Amino acid sequence: MNGDELLRLDGVSVQYGRGETSVTALSGVDLTVSRGELVAVMGASGSGKSTLLTVAGGLRQPTSGEVVVEGHWLSQLSPRQVATLRRRSLGFVFQDFNLIPSLTALENVSLPLELDGFPSRRARRPALDALAVVELQGKGDRYPADLSGGQQQRVAIARAVVGGRSLILADEPTGALDSSTGEIVLRMLRGRVDAGAGGILVTHDARHAAWADRIVFLRDGRIVDQSEPAPIATLFEGADR
Numbered sequence: 001m002n003g004d005e006l007l008r009l010d011g012v013s014v015q016y017g018r019g020e021t022s023v024t025a026l027s028g029v030d031l032t033v034s035r036g037e038l039v040a041v042m043g044a045s046g047s048g049k050s051t052l053l054t055v056a057g058g059l060r061q062p063t064s065g066e067v068v069v070e071g072h073w074l075s076q077l078s079p080r081q082v083a084t085l086r087r088r089s090l091g092f093v094f095q096d097f098n099l100i101p102s103l104t105a106l107e108n109v110s111l112p113l114e115l116d117g118f119p120s121r122r123a124r125r126p127a128l129d130a131l132a133v134v135e136l137q138g139k140g141d142r143y144p145a146d147l148s149g150g151q152q153q154r155v156a157i158a159r160a161v162v163g164g165r166s167l168i169l170a171d172e173p174t175g176a177l178d179s180s181t182g183e184i185v186l187r188m189l190r191g192r193v194d195a196g197a198g199g200i201l202v203t204h205d206a207r208h209a210a211w212a213d214r215i216v217f218l219r220d221g222r223i224v225d226q227s228e229p230a231p232i233a234t235l236f237e238g239a240d241r
């Protein structure tokens with residue numbers, strides 16, 4: 001493993017169910033994500049994108065193959081150790097933000113640290129720092145309902161990276177946002193990756209994938225192509241025609 005590698009999938013296959021009704025959602029997927037790298041995953045509905053994220057995040061064990069997160073082989077850890085690694089190393093960002101409505105923005109961002117045993121007064125400083133990074137300083141006492149969709153997603157990004165967690169797994173993070181708000185959220189995600197995190201960005205939108213260093217295309221659970229994105233300017237020129 002190289003020292004900058006955050007995630008490696010080696011020959012990962014996932015099958016749902018057994019027998020005649022079983023579905024092969026992923027088949028022999030190899031993928032690495034290093035520090036400073038954002039990898040976009042594209043593919044038609046049902047091609048296995050969400051399954052790839054759940055396996056990468058240790059939420060589901062592959063049927064075969066290995067998942068290695070920051071040098072830890074998940075197959076060799078107990079469920080409890082996987083849960084600890086997930087809390088300390090991984091952050092998830094979902095299409096529908098998944099913030100807890102009864103907690104303020106600051107409390108939402110603090111939560112992963114508190115779940116990891118930090119007393120709330122010690123979680124406060126890193127949570128404030130994480131909110132500042134997504135340019136939401138001063139909004140920590142707002143509840144999700146008092147924030148715009150884009151602001152809520154920025155809170156979710158702060159929650160994903162709070163306390164130095166380094167691998168961001170984002171499933172259609174711009175799916176519920178208008179395009180200019182979506183671009184702001186992606187700029188923030190890109191900024192976190194440039195600051196030393198790594199990330200997977202599942203998206204249907206080629207313009208959003210252009211924020212990534214690499215685009216991986218899934219079809220029927222297999223990686224069928226990898227490319228570098230076209231420069232963002234080219235995509236916008238195309239859209240104007």
Ligand SMILES: Nc1ncnc2c1ncn2[C@@H]1O[C@H](COP(=O)(O)OP(=O)(O)OP(=O)(O)O)[C@@H](O)[C@H]1O
Nearest residue numbers: 016023024025043044045046047048049050051052
């Ligand atoms: N819990 C499950 N049980 C059975 N089959 C499943 C389950 N989850 C997903 N699948 C199947 O696995 C395949 C891959 O699904 P997955 O949700 O990973 O694709 P996706 O590319 O994320 O799709 P979408 O873009 O619609 O979210 C599909 O055929 C889907 O029907």
